[in-house]
Amino acid sequence: MRECPHLAELPRPEPVPLNETCPECAADGTHPVQLRLCLLCGHVGCCDSSAGRHATQHFKDTxxxxxxxxxxxxxxxxxxxxxSIV
Incomplete structure (x- = not known):
């Protein structure tokens, strides 16, 4: 694993979460397994253990x-x- 400049540049304070759960899962009628918060815009998405993998899709889209x-x-x-993880 290499040094990550992105983690060091995290916005502070963190953005306000846009939702309490994954809106894509809610729209699809699926259940999010674990939730993730985008530290740039506040999007809440489900992890890769969820059917939709919406946090990863958010990264790919944005x-x-x-x-x-x-x-x-x-x-x-x-x-x-x-x-990288911290």
Missing amino acids: GHAVMRTFEPGEKWRWCFVDG
Whole structure:
């Protein structure tokens, strides 16, 4: 794993979450397994264990590389570009 400049450039304060759950899963009638928060725009998407993989799709659609877990009690962040976690 290489050094990740994207994680160091995280916006502070974090954006306000746009939803409480994954809106794409809600529209599809599927259940999100784990939620992720985009740290650039506040989009909430489901993880790759969910049927829709909407957090990853959000990255592919927008290029927003850094997200964090949106699960209670968890605090890690992930960069899609560099495959880095903190």
